[in-house]
Amino acid sequence: MQDRTLEPSAISFCSAASACARGHNWRQAVHLLSEAQRRGVAAGVAIFGSAINACAKASEWPGALALLATMRGDSIQPDDSIRSALAPALAAAERNAVGFNEARALLREAGNESAVVKRERGDRK
Numbered sequence: 001m002q003d004r005t006l007e008p009s010a011i012s013f014c015s016a017a018s019a020c021a022r023g024h025n026w027r028q029a030v031h032l033l034s035e036a037q038r039r040g041v042a043a044g045v046a047i048f049g050s051a052i053n054a055c056a057k058a059s060e061w062p063g064a065l066a067l068l069a070t071m072r073g074d075s076i077q078p079d080d081s082i083r084s085a086l087a088p089a090l091a092a093a094e095r096n097a098v099g100f101n102e103a104r105a106l107l108r109e110a111g112n113e114s115a116v117v118k119r120e121r122g123d124r125k
Contacts, residue, residue, distance in 0.1 A: 017050035029054035
């Protein structure tokens with residue numbers, strides 16, 4: 001009998017990271033992203049989005065912003081779902097002047113200028 005092994009795909013990593021986000025387990029979501037990269041699985045917007053969402057739901061804004069920076073370094077463009085997931089990270093970073101400035105700069109580079117402007121004006125929506 002031939003020995004067969006199943007290798008996880010980008011879809012399985014993304015699904016697992018999404019489950020971690022629903023469970024507020026950001027560390028495991030980030031670990032899954034790292035594991036996907038280690039195995040050579042193409043880590044696209046979806047898995048980054050799941051990991052960023054997990055960080056945001058757990059109020060782990062430094063992790064969310066670090067993942068955004070990693071995406072930028074990997075030339076992966078954030079989409080609207082990532083920008084939406086980063087909004088809570090920006091709100092949390094607002095409590096820390098250095099973190100807020102970092103978040104503002106990263107979001108500007110990610111193309112989420114409108115969220116930055118709203119925050120600077122004091123809008124909450």
